[in-house]
Amino acid sequence: MCVDCGCHTSEEHSHPKRRISLEGDLLAANDRLAAENRAGFESGDIFTLNLLSSPGSGKTSILERTVAELTISVAVIEGDQQTGNDAARIEAAGARAVQVNTGSGCHLDARMVSGAADELGLESGSILFIENVGNLVCPALFDLGEAVRVVIVSVTEGEDKPEKYPYIFRNADLCLINKIDLLPYLDFDLEALKKSALSVNPDLFFIELSARDGRGFPSWLSWLEERKKVASGRRATA
Amino acid sequence: MCVDCGCHTSEEHSHPKRRISLEGDLLAANDRLAAENRAGFESGDIFTLNLLSSPGSGKTSILERTVAELTISVAVIEGDQQTGNDAARIEAAGARAVQVNTGSGCHLDARMVSGAADELGLESGSILFIENVGNLVCPALFDLGEAVRVVIVSVTEGEDKPEKYPYIFRNADLCLINKIDLLPYLDFDLEALKKSALSVNPDLFFIELSARDGRGFPSWLSWLEERKKVASGRRATA
Numbered sequence A, B: 001m002c003v004d005c006g007c008h009t010s011e012e013h014s015h016p017k018r019r020i021s022l023e024g025d026l027l028a029a030n031d032r033l034a035a036e037n038r039a040g041f042e043s044g045d046i047f048t049l050n051l052l053s054s055p056g057s058g059k060t061s062i063l064e065r066t067v068a069e070l071t072i073s074v075a076v077i078e079g080d081q082q083t084g085n086d087a088a089r090i091e092a093a094g095a096r097a098v099q100v101n102t103g104s105g106c107h108l109d110a111r112m113v114s115g116a117a118d119e120l121g122l123e124s125g126s127i128l129f130i131e132n133v134g135n136l137v138c139p140a141l142f143d144l145g146e147a148v149r150v151v152i153v154s155v156t157e158g159e160d161k162p163e164k165y166p167y168i169f170r171n172a173d174l175c176l177i178n179k180i181d182l183l184p185y186l187d188f189d190l191e192a193l194k195k196s197a198l199s200v201n202p203d204l205f206f207i208e209l210s211a212r213d214g215r216g217f218p219s220w221l222s223w224l225e226e227r228k229k230v231a232s233g234r235r236a237t238a
Helices: A023-043 A059-069 A085-093 A110-120 A166-170 A180-185 A190-200 A217-237 B023-043 B059-069 B085-093 B110-120 B166-170 B180-185 B190-200 B217-237
Strands: A047-053 A074-080 A096-101 A127-131 A148-154 A174-178 A205-208 B047-052 B074-080 B096-101 B127-131 B148-154 B174-178 B205-208
Touching: A023 A047, A023 A110, A023 A217, A047 A059, A047 A217, A059 A074, A059 A085, A059 A127, A059 A174, A059 A217, A074 A085, A074 A110, A085 A096, A096 A110, A110 A127, A166 A190, A174 A190, A180 B180, A190 A205, A205 A217, B023 B047, B023 B110, B023 B217, B047 B059, B047 B217, B059 B074, B059 B085, B059 B127, B059 B174, B059 B217, B074 B085, B074 B110, B085 B096, B096 B110, B110 B127, B166 B190, B174 B190, B190 B205, B205 B217
Parallel strands: A047 A127, A047 A148, A074 A096, A074 A127, A148 A174, A174 A205, B047 B127, B047 B148, B074 B096, B074 B127, B148 B174, B174 B205
Antiparallel strands: none
């Protein structure tokens, strides 16, 4: 991290003043704790996903429907600067949830996830969703110990978001394209969005869905169950 | 700023490890440079606005239409992690623009704005829009030397955004509520959004508009001209 400008950078960038890189200390400490989280999740057969997006792309709405439709046991860690609104919504949908408020902080880190996971008391064979703080920038660099990263973008945002915010798309395994029920009322080019995303991450996989009317949810739930099965299988043969 | 978790905080928050606050150095240095920017803008009769929002709320689309409809001379500083897309859009709309790419950085700072303003060569009596990096968290703490702060939220986001991301709403002078052309297709409660925003900033003023069909633009342009006149008047009597 660069403390001259305060950004979470893993790259050199010029400043007229003294530059101290604390990146090594900060990210290495987080990475060590994330590796501990990952080992704990894997040994407990807990399939963990880190959900990343801008504020308002529909992460919580997707989770509400996912919790209601999935037959597997689910728990959720909710990250927000303030309020317990999202955890309350998830609990109303039928899953256990813990809210982490970051105050003026801009992302979750491995330590926060470790504490929240302890509080949840996760069941073996379950899925843990971590809904990160709504932010397309800072959460990109912080490993939480997740098995997969899911970036969510809605069709009411611009098609060039991936190129403008490449770090968050570069390390994602899946891109959920939400709010497709609104496509008839927008001038949005789905193929342009995918092209932009593939230009920064050629391996990215896409699922189009609508948390409002449920379109695309069969694909999303199948993807989840399949990936969970693969992760559990790997664990069994390890 | 807290270098244990890397967030741009102005508040204490607990960490199990050593906490070093560099907030004083970092923000004080930025504030000094922002004060210099502000003095330069005021003496040059340049009315400067800092536009803040999540990615995809329509900042650039609002600016495109504003540039096309305003009769006052306009220049724009565009902040994004990467690409020159937004500056190209603004230039195509008819205003001078400079793109600032922050790399993996999450906000503009006063130094970046100073450099970009020099490059633009601003005219006396003009308006300077600074479109910050799309991020509802980190830009809140960084004064750029602007006369007013405008937060933009779209009706495709959740109504509780202001309470979840209070810092950015607390210091704003105006809230533009964008994409109101989509209201008939959404379950969005405008009054709930305003109530949430007023709970963190009782003085916030709202203008509802649509960058797509131009609704609300007469109010926004009048607000701009009125506030610019007041700022110029203050300068004349100083």
